[in-house]
Amino acid sequence: MKRYAVILAAGQGTRMKSKLYKVLHPVCGKPMVQHVVDQVLQLGLEKLITVVGFGAEQVKAQIGTKSEFALQEEQLGTAHAVMQAASYLQDKDGVTLVVCGDTPLITAETMESLLEHHLATNAKATILTAIAENPAGYGRIVRNEEGHVEKIVEHKDATELEREINEINTGTYCFDNRSLFEALTNVSNNNVQGEYYLTDVIEILKAKGAVVSAYQASSFNETIGVNDRIALMQAEKIMRDRINRYHMTNGVTIIAPEHTYISPEAKIGRDTIIYPGTIIEGATVIGEDCVIGPHSEINNCVVGDNTTIRHSVAHDSEIGNHVTIGPFAHIRPSSQIGDDVRIGNFVEIKKSRFGKGSKASHLSYIGDAQVGEDVNLGCGSITVNYDGKNKYLTKIEDGAFIGCNANLIAPVTVGKGAYVAAGSTITNDVPDNALSIARARQVNKENYVERLNVKKKS
Template sequence: MSNRFAIILAAGQGTRMKSKLYKVLHPVCGKPMVQHVVDRVNRVGFDKKVTIVGHGADVVQEVLGDQVSYVVQEEQLGTGHAVMQAESLLSDKEGTTIVLCGDTPLITEETISQLLQAHEKKQAQITVLTAVTENPTGYGRIIRNQQGLVERIVEHKDATEEERSVKEINTGTYCFDNQTLFNALKKVGNENAQGEYYLPDVIEIVQSEGGMVGAYQASSMDETLGINDRVALSQAESIMKARINEAWMRAGVTIINPAQTYISSDAEIGQDTVIYPGTVIQGHTIIGEDCIIGPNSELTDCKVGNKTTIKQSVVSDSEVGNEVNVGPFAHIRPQSVLNDQVKIGNFVEVKKTTMGQNSKASHLSYLGDAEIGKDVNVGCGSITVNYDGENKFLTKIEDRAFIGCNSNLIAPVTIGEDTFVAAGSTITDDVPSKALSIARARQVNKENYQKK
């Protein structure tokens, strides 16, 4: 349905976080909490999305980019005042406006969609998103009339004992008829201890004018958790982690121990892949089918093919092909490409290097700034010497070359096809195809040297 608008409140400083980082930018499962809210809004679809920013406005805009429009709340004078800042962008429009908090990253697109549908079906002026909790202390209680409509919202401190027994609470998320919202906001006062303009006051104003106020109950209190301190941040992290892991298990991924497995909300994993404990999958990492990942592996913004094994290793910003074996204890640094059937063994570091199909470096090597062809064997302890103290240089190793153990390849240098580099060589010049290159001092034995 068209004529839907979203306002995301993200202007609060978040002093209880006790952090230099602006509150809504604290990450939950690897992504700023406000980005989670924007992602949900994007998936539901709105004609216009407005984020109200205040403290740290420039940083929030840098993170969210052009996904939303922005309005700055120069003074934090309450939620009603915050929404009023969007007047110039939305007040002349007909339709439905949803107001969401930027510190509620657990809300789902299903709940947002269902809230909108309930609001529009009843043709209400306001629909409040509510939730049920066994411990409603501190929350505003939803008092409904016999028709199930919201009669009033009573703050905890103002509630009677009977009202305090109500377990349905106000979550702070609302749907409004857009014109009704901005007309009522002009009538909201700040006669309270904080001298602020509160958005819930719109409800009483609309009711007094004969408007309908409905309520839609979220399926879980977890979705409505607002993050105000590090304790709540940790709770949200745990809830979202469990939600993500459960979704992947139901999609055909085996997670041996979900409590010890961390998967980013942006990751993609194929069927019949097995994730072992201690694994951290971050960013937009894509993993194919039938892989074995972990234990104790860290993958960040990388792409992994099918039937690949990565054990006790770190892979960042790189591409790993099909049937590749990495680890244990390997480090694949950014801008590396490991083609199909490559083997990277223990204590091998690869950086900005492409390895061709079926090539291998099985032990204790550094391969940086290199182009390595197919069926190449890099012996134990071999190094591409890519840095002269000022600049990085390229090493090329062509197909089927054999690099003996403890070889130093001083870049820039090219090792031709079907060549052999003798163990212990330091190569400073290009090696032609099919050659044997030996670059080491001749062995000299000093007999009876110990006696001297």
């Protein structure tokens, strides 16, 4: 049976009180709609249609080629939104999943179970339901003796007995595709809001004698729709807990999960320890036996095994094995840190290659540089890479020793095994195994201070 899906992502989300369109608000660093898309795409679909409206171009830019798009120019209800996908789907045989773009916690496993239940019950429509501790405000699922859906009754229309039902409609559905689009043509907007509701499709199908089934999600949390900042906070908390539990189950120690923030795409090896205050973002990959944190931020990096990063920031870079970074270091984008490297406190590396076994232990800026193996950069070493208009490359070859407070004025090369004396400003290349001294000769003026003091008194 062919599968299709429609994601409803057209709403502005006025209750968010934000310039950012609702479905683009991030949960654990990823926009809500992207969470939904990534889960839905695991279902083996023939076609995915995302219905966009407010912020259409931004939503399209976020999802990219993973989906086709239908535009809902006027937001006239959920049934009206699904109708916008008619040109893609209405004549096709198969099963169509309809899911909202503001349900970032829904999983592929639950949607797969929904689809399987739909087929097993020969239903024309299947509703994803959940058990809510406090169902107030939700539509209740009224079942018949066979367990099929008798009706969905909104809270305001429910009797006292019906309000005691705690199985609620989550807003995610599975339909026989042809039956869905046939029923949509009969949906009316004869209601207070003047909108076309997808729940009316259920009543239309029931009137035709079709089987309408329901599949109950294992967790209410998975079905939460985010409509305001409070719900966004709740979704963030649930997602963070889910991600952290996944990593702990797979052998990662997280000292304080409530103070650790890990992206859904991150991969972390066994026996790595994550200390509190750590933020791991993007598609970061961290190896085994690492120590990360406390209070470190790692974004889109690849980190090898047995590496320690403390109180530091690293973005869009590669970091090798047995590396020590921090405290208070900054690895800026496009840096490559080799194995057995030491990057110490208040050291900034930018767009540089740092070779195996090299060290910059404190208070240095290394930008636009190629640093060889076993290089020592003394305290206060600076690659002066920018002349106000252009940036230039500094090369420091294997085994070189750069003394404290040395300025290397790029473009410049320090050869293999060369020494640069402390306090030097190097403007010319240094040959292999040479000592380069570029500073004024020291002059001591005897009794100068006494003469100066006499002059001041007079």
